Amino acid sequence: MTQPIRWLQDEIADRMLQKLDIVKLDVKDILIVPDFAGKHLEMLAKRFPKARTLSITEAGVSGFQMWRAKAVSNWRSLFASNSSPLAGYTSSGRFDIPDNSVDLVFSNLLLQDLADPKHFIQECWRVLREGGLITFSYLGPDTGKELRSLDVPELKLKNLLSPWDMHDMGDALLGERFSDPVMDMEYLTLDYEKSELLLDDVAALNLMDSDPLAISQLSVLPQKLTLEVVYGHAWALGKRLAKARDNIAYIDPNQIGRKTRSDSA
Template sequence: MTQPLRWLQDEIADRMLQKLDIVKLDVKDILVVPDFAGKHLDVLAKSYPKARIFSITEKGISGFQMWRAKALSNWRSLFASNACSLEDYSSSGRFNVPDNSVDLVFSDLLLHDLPDPKHFLQECWRVLREGGLITFSYLGPDTGKELRALDLSELKLKNLLSPWDMHDMGDALLGERFSDPVMDMEYLTLDYEKPALLLADMSALKLMDSTPPKAIGKEVLPQKITLEVVYGHAWALGKRLAKAKDNVAYIDLNQIGRKTRSDSA
């Protein structure tokens, strides 16, 4: 996301947190990716008052901005190391977070910007504790469908990096060993009075070239844009079990306990 769409990121985070109200989860540590100085920090602090919040910060967010936001919402988070930025994750392919160290991964409108969402899911599996939860939202392939219906080569339209629908993501969660995935989707409509505002938002959503054309008539562009917002969550269960491959389950010998005389007596 970029600053022009901060309101959208806040709105979707709020809807995600409402969905978490019905989920029972003992949370000591939360990883927010991407994190930004938004109102979600206050809600997370109220919902999980004893939790620390670790951040994978969004591009353009300074360490001081996050420190100040956390100081105002949850002082415990000040003692959590600022994990890394999205740029760090993009270059290294890893969160700067230890294995089995968080109970909740909260990801708001990120997955559609990643070339390989499966790798992101693998990292979430790595850092989640047994019984932990991943919850996320992202933009689905129907986002901006009104623009794609136009025959305007000068718009230089682009597809989302990861055009996965909710069924694709559900399959990917199961493939990465997550349990009981729950997926749902809704359409949001953005209405515009000025073409310049529509073009600015589409550029911010990375649906077109970052430099939109200067002169496109109002009568040519649609006055509304559809966003397909996909939500999902899944559990990290059975982390001590080996991953199956080719229908054969491989189990580490260290996971097999030896029965002693006293056990068999």
């Protein structure tokens, strides 16, 4: 994502939090990935005013921008927060935080740009505490469907790195031991008066490789763009259980308590 699409990130973050209105969750530490200097920080601060925020910041966001955004949204937790760049995660495959260290992972419009969403889910499982929650949104495979049938050689479209629909994601969550996944999807249609504006958003959404300024056949472009937005959340429960095999969960014998009986006098 880039700055021209910041309004969309804020809008989807607002919808994500609305979907959590019915969820009861005691949050001390939140991991935001990707974090950006938008309104979502203010929304999260209002919902969880005492929580510490840990940030995996998106590309192009400076440390000063994040410091300023957090100072405006929740100055009380500013100095209890830390951040690391998203590039660090994409290169190492790990968040720079310990195991079992957060109660909520909040991920807005990231998964469609990851080559391996399953690995992301595994990493979220690692950092979530028992009873923690992962909540996320991402662009589904129908995003930009109006552009797929166009015959414009200069329009070099590219597929989403992970074109998972909500059923794929729900299955992946269950496969990685998350409990009670809730998935839903909606279509958002963006209307444009100028093709140049449509192309700017297509580029910001990472849907094409070409330079918008180099496309001459603007008259054949549609005046709208469809976004398939997938939402989901799931719980990290039973973290002390070994991963199930053949639908059977195996427990470490050291985790089984022994009940003793004292002799009566």
